[in-house]
Amino acid sequence: MNTIKKICPALLVLATLSSLETVAANGPPPPSVGEPNGINLGGTSFYDGFAGLPGFSFQQYLKYTSASSIRNNSGKEIKDFDNPKINVTSLINQLSYYSPNTIGAGAHLGWNIIVPIVSLDGDFGSNGPQLKDNATGVGDVTTGPLVQFDPIVDEHGRPIFVQRLALDVLLPVGKYDEHKDLNQGSNFYSINPYWAATWMPAPRWEVSWRLHYLQNFKNKDPASSSVQLFEGQPVRDTQAGKAAWINFTASYEVIPNVSVGLNGYYFKQISDDEVNGHRLADSREKVLGIGPGVFWKVGDGDGVWFNTYRETEVENRARNDYVVQVRYAHTF
Numbered sequence: 001m002n003t004i005k006k007i008c009p010a011l012l013v014l015a016t017l018s019s020l021e022t023v024a025a026n027g028p029p030p031p032s033v034g035e036p037n038g039i040n041l042g043g044t045s046f047y048d049g050f051a052g053l054p055g056f057s058f059q060q061y062l063k064y065t066s067a068s069s070i071r072n073n074s075g076k077e078i079k080d081f082d083n084p085k086i087n088v089t090s091l092i093n094q095l096s097y098y099s100p101n102t103i104g105a106g107a108h109l110g111w112n113i114i115v116p117i118v119s120l121d122g123d124f125g126s127n128g129p130q131l132k133d134n135a136t137g138v139g140d141v142t143t144g145p146l147v148q149f150d151p152i153v154d155e156h157g158r159p160i161f162v163q164r165l166a167l168d169v170l171l172p173v174g175k176y177d178e179h180k181d182l183n184q185g186s187n188f189y190s191i192n193p194y195w196a197a198t199w200m201p202a203p204r205w206e207v208s209w210r211l212h213y214l215q216n217f218k219n220k221d222p223a224s225s226s227v228q229l230f231e232g233q234p235v236r237d238t239q240a241g242k243a244a245w246i247n248f249t250a251s252y253e254v255i256p257n258v259s260v261g262l263n264g265y266y267f268k269q270i271s272d273d274e275v276n277g278h279r280l281a282d283s284r285e286k287v288l289g290i291g292p293g294v295f296w297k298v299g300d301g302d303g304v305w306f307n308t309y310r311e312t313e314v315e316n317r318a319r320n321d322y323v324v325q326v327r328y329a330h331t332f
Contacts, residue, residue: 033239034240034273034317035240035241035243035269035285036170037174037185039212040210041287041289042263043063044208045247045293046249046259047198047208048197048198048208048209048249049208051148053300053331054098055331055332056096057332058094059092059093059328060094061092061325061326062091062092062326062327063089063324063325064089066086066087066088066321067087067320068085069321072316073282073283075315081125082125082128084131089118089121090116091116094112094115095113096146097110098111098146098148106150108149109145110145110146112143113142115139116139117136118174118184131182132179132182132225133181134183137174139184140170140171140184140185141171141174142169142170142192143168143169144167146164147166148164158200160201162198163197166194166196167191168193170186170190172188174186179223180223180225181224187220187223188220189216192214192215204253204259206249206259207250208249210246212247214242216241216242220236220237222235230275230278231276235276236276238274238275241269241270241271241273242271243267243269244267244270245267246266247265249261257298259295259297260292261292261293262292263291263307263309264290264309265289265309268286269285269286282316286314286316287319288311289310289311289323290312294306300331301329302330303328306325306326308325311323
């Protein structure tokens with residue numbers, strides 16, 4: 001079997017886009033398998049364990065990513081592609097609610113829904129594979145229950161630790177064309193539980209993280225602009241491997257209500273993809289993104305974040321030269 005080379009232009013919270021295969025040296029391209037489009041890579045940042053005031057809150061993210069190289073299983077650039085450029089602009093809308101009533105030790109039950117609108121722009125030189133994008137449309141919806149905990153405070157009343165647990169489900173309702181390579185939707189369900197927390201070890205300092213686990217289900221209608229075969233048979237279904245990742249931050253409040261620091265994410269696929277129920281060797285994705293960011297606390301429950309990332313340690317996906325995101329949160 002020809003060596004499998006998978007690419008995946010990164011997408012935000014909220015996350016990435018469809019993974020694709022480069023054309024093999026001989027014969028048709030190998031199967032296309034990739035992680036879901038709506039996962040949250042770097043979408044969350046400083047003070048992530050907090051969730052504003054009880055009740056409804058709305059967050060809106062504007063994110064732009066630009067990739068100009070595609071990496072293989074060894075992290076080396078795939079030369080089959082001629083001058084690839086993959087630009088993604090996402091407008092992500094998130095509505096959340098958690099109850100003012102508590103159960104147990106300061107736990108509040110809630111719910112969350114995220115609806116992205118995604119514009120894809122893929123451009124490839126004439127001397128390599130031509131991958132087709134699906135223009136602009138709605139992406140997959142993410143929704144699920146959450147439990148937000150009250151902050152733990154010290155003897156002076158200063159918050160020192162706060163956390164949240166959530167069980168998100170990615171619903172394959174996004175725009176999807178089985179004849180296109182770059183799609184807004186993934187065309188399969190995923191379950192994505194996470195734990196978000198913020199630790200404030202000293203006044204004006206915070207460290208936050210969000211740990212994710214991802215379980216994917218089968219895609220029974222894989223997308224590709226060209227014929228796909230696996231071990232001499234037509235591709236009937238695919239299943240992206242399990243994955244885990246962390247969003248992480250550390251910041252310092254330089255002036256009242258304004259913090260600056262570093263934010264990042266590390267994603268690692270922990271099991272191989274499958275095609276027609278069989279393992280796809282050398283198919284695991286990996287990426288590290290890191291960069292500076294700023295947080296401005298506008299009022300109680302309201303805030304503005306500005307985050308930038310640059311990716312390294314990239315395997316089996318497109319490498320983003322830069323990622324820029326602006327995020328606004330408002331509590332009703």
